[in-house]
Every structure is written in C-alpha cells, then in structure tokens.
Amino acid sequence: MLWVEHVARIRDDQDTQAFAELFAHFAPRVKGFLMKSGADASLAEECAQDVMATLWHKSHQFDPARASVATWIFTIARNRRIDLIRRQRRPEPEDLTWGPEEEPDQEDVLTLQQETEILGAALAELPDAQRELIEKAYFGDLTHSEIAAETGLPLGTIKSRIRLALDRLRHAMK
Amino acid sequence: MTETIKHHLNDAILMAYAAGSLPEAFNLMVASHLSLCDSCRAQAESFDALGGEVLDQMRRDDVADLQPESLEATLALILGGPVDKPHAAETDACGVLPKPLRDYVGGDLEAIRWKPVGMGVKQAILPTSKDASARLLFIPAGTAMPDHGHHGTEMTMVLKGAFQDDDDYFARGDVEIADSDMHHTPVADIHEDCICLAVADAPLQFDRLIPKIAQRFLQI
Numbered sequence: 001m002l003w004v005e006h007v008a009r010i011r012d013d014q015d016t017q018a019f020a021e022l023f024a025h026f027a028p029r030v031k032g033f034l035m036k037s038g039a040d041a042s043l044a045e046e047c048a049q050d051v052m053a054t055l056w057h058k059s060h061q062f063d064p065a066r067a068s069v070a071t072w073i074f075t076i077a078r079n080r081r082i083d084l085i086r087r088q089r090r091p092e093p094e095d096l097t098w099g100p101e102e103e104p105d106q107e108d109v110l111t112l113q114q115e116t117e118i119l120g121a122a123l124a125e126l127p128d129a130q131r132e133l134i135e136k137a138y139f140g141d142l143t144h145s146e147i148a149a150e151t152g153l154p155l156g157t158i159k160s161r162i163r164l165a166l167d168r169l170r171h172a173m174k
Numbered sequence: 175m176t177e178t179i180k181h182h183l184n185d186a187i188l189m190a191y192a193a194g195s196l197p198e199a200f201n202l203m204v205a206s207h208l209s210l211c212d213s214c215r216a217q218a219e220s221f222d223a224l225g226g227e228v229l230d231q232m233r234r235d236d237v238a239d240l241q242p243e244s245l246e247a248t249l250a251l252i253l254g255g256p257v258d259k260p261h262a263a264e265t266d267a268c269g270v271l272p273k274p275l276r277d278y279v280g281g282d283l284e285a286i287r288w289k290p291v292g293m294g295v296k297q298a299i300l301p302t303s304k305d306a307s308a309r310l311l312f313i314p315a316g317t318a319m320p321d322h323g324h325h326g327t328e329m330t331m332v333l334k335g336a337f338q339d340d341d342d343y344f345a346r347g348d349v350e351i352a353d354s355d356m357h358h359t360p361v362a363d364i365h366e367d368c369i370c371l372a373v374a375d376a377p378l379q380f381d382r383l384i385p386k387i388a389q390r391f392l393q394i
Contacts, residue, residue: 023248
C-alpha cells in the first residue's frame with residue numbers, strides 16, 4: 001500500500017506534508033527519467049515540477065485498484081515527455097475514470113498493490129543484461145521494433161487484476 | 175463487444191505504447207484499439223506498471239539532483255494551477271469511432287472528409303507527426319484490394335463492417351498487423367461497406383500526380 005495513503009491525504013486534506021514526502025522520493029526520479037530520455041537539466045527540472053503538480057491536481061483520478069502510485073506517476077511523466085520533448089500529441093484510450101461516488105473495493109486495492117510489489121521484486125532480481133534492456137525501453141532508447149516483449153516477469157496476475165477493475169468500471173457506467 | 179475481438183495487438187507494440195516510444199500514428203491506433211478491447215487495455219496497463227517499477231527502482235546515479243527550492247516552486251505551481259474536478263467518464267455508446275479517433279476527425283463518421291482514391295475506395299489522412307501515417311479507409315462491400323506489399327509495419331483495424339484476408343476474418347476492433355515481407359489481399363465483407371483505420375511506418379508523400387497517389391495507396 002506504499003504511497004496510496006499519501007495520495008488520499010493530498011486528495012482529501014490538501015496535505016502538504018504527504019506531498020513533500022512523495023515529492024522527495026519521486027521528483028528526483030522523474031527528473032532523472034526525463035534527463036535519460038534526452039531533456040537537459042533545466043527542462044527536466046521544469047517538467048518534473050509540472051508532473052508533481054499534476055499529481056496534486058489530478059489526485060481524485062487516481063484509481064489504486066488499477067495502478068500503484070509509482071505507475072501513475074510514470075504515466076504522467078511519460079506523457080509530459082511526449083508533449084514537451086517530442087512535441088507530439090499522445091492519444092489516450094477512451095476514459096474509464098470512476099465517478100466521485102465510485103470508491104474501489106479495498107481488497108482489490110490491496111491485491112493490485114501487492115502484485116505490483118511482486119513485479120517490482122521480480123524486476124530487481126533480473127539478470128543485469130535483461131534489466132538494462134527493459135530500462136532502455138522505458139527511457140526511450142529503443143525503437144518499438146527493437147523492444148523485446150519477452151520479459152519473463154509476472155505480468156499475467158496484474159493483468160487479470162486490472163481486468164477486474166476495468167470490468168467494475170464498465171459495469172458501474174451502465 | 176469487447177469479448178468478440180479475435181485479433182489483438184502484440185506485446186511489443188503494447189510495451190512500446192507504455193514506454194511512449196511509438197510514433198503518434200501508432201499511438202492513435204493503440205489508443206483506439208484499447209478503447210474497444212479491455213484485454214489489451216489491461217495488458218497495456220500491466221506494461222505501465224512495469225514502467226512504474228523501472229522509475230521507482232532507478233539506479234542511484236541516474237536519479238537527478240533537484241534545484242534548491244524545487245519543492246517550494248512546485249507548491250507555488252499547485253496554488254496557481256487549475257484544480258480538476260472529479261468527473262464521470264464521458265461515454266458515447268452510439269458512436270462508431272472510438273474517442274481518440276473522434277478527437278482527430280472532429281466528430282464521428284459524418285465528420286470524415288473522404289477523398290476518392292479509385293475503385294470506389296476512399297481515404298481520409300489524419301494529421302499526425304510525419305514519422306508515420308494514419309488514415310481512415312472506406313472499402314465498398316465485396317471489394318477486393320489488390321495484392322500489396324509493405325515498406326514497414328502496417329496495422330489495420332476494422333471500425334465498421336469486416337474484411338477477409340486469406341483464412342482470417344477481421345471484424346470491429348480486430349487488428350491485422352503486417353510487416354514488410356507480407357503480401358495480402360483483404361476483401362471487404364459482402365454485407366456491408368468496411369471502414370478501417372490504417373497506420374504505417376513509411377512517411378507519406380503528397381506532391382505526386384494522381385496516378386502516383388493511387389499507386390502509393392496500394393503500397394501502404
């Protein structure tokens with residue numbers, strides 16, 4: 001459940017202490033990620049601040065039954081990179097965001113967050129060469145035809161958990 | 175609808191979409207397919223999760239030092255910025271085009287500005303970055319597209335109607351992925367005109383004579 005409570009505190013109480021803790025962990029990583037992807041230090045700093053401000057403003061959109069906080073921040077940073085560094089639009093799939101009355105089931109949240117931790121542990125244990133390849137893919141150093149999809153990582157369980165969350169959202173919208 | 179899709183995106187494409195390394199036209203294809211296919215959407219979000227872990231576990235020497243006062247500057251940004259209100263998802267159940275495509279077309283089917291390219295076939299090129307191209311295709315019911323090869327990767331997704339290609343049948347939401355050495359002969363289903371989204375690696379060339387455009391079209 002790492003960081004999930006922090007986002008809830010920002011969403012519900014505009015808690016700057018929770019934000020400062022999230023910021024201390026993620027902002028230097030987001031800046032590093034943007035620099036690895038080709039941004040200079042000052043653009044990366046500006047973007048990283050912008051990504052973290054977006055986290056605050058969109059905290060009500062975060063669905064912990066579908067993503068970890070790290071995942072969510074990664075997607076915001078990636079989209080900023082495409083906007084600002086590559087200067088392209090990034091089409092996103094049709095929205096399935098929950099309405100304000102739709103709180104996710106606590107058990108779904110717990111399972112998704114645990115499965116993300118298992119994925120993280122598996123990533124940490126990969127042999128260096130394979131791990132480097134994955135890092136390169138996400139830092140934008142590989143073209144899509146060079147990206148090898150066979151990671152051997154436990155993505156299947158997360159996929160079924162996200163699938164359940166999607167079913168729940170689609171059902172809620174009917 | 176989402177359960178009937180048989181031809182899906184592959185992991186390499188979904189991972190590249192999560193990594194953000196696809197050209198805009200391919201992003202448009204993926205976003206459109208994910209709008210129709212929960213299975214691929216869940217897989218794409220799993221690759222997002224992997225991206226989150228890569229970010230979280232970034233090596234110490236890759237983590238960047240922030241400027242002094244970085245947090246204060248961000249808090250100032252937050253105070254000045256617009257607060258998004260929670261919103262229920264916007265859904266348009268009667269639309270043929272998924273939302274990402276409607277954004278490019280400026281509406282649903284009636285807003286598409288078709289241009290004839292011969293044999294009753296029409297196309298509409300969508301405005302994306304030049305590293306790849308995206309177009310909508312209208313193929314009259316029962317019409318065969320002549321055999322054609324490819325320069326790079328081409329992906330075709332059915333939005334309305336269906337087409338048959340050798341032994342495979344492609345209906346709404348199905349994607350055919352063809353690489354440069356594949357020759358194929360899609361035929362639109364006889365019962366209904368077929369509308370597809372097609373994206374390709376090779377950049378478009380606009381400054382050709384009409385016959386060249388037709389020829390070009392056959393080689394997408």
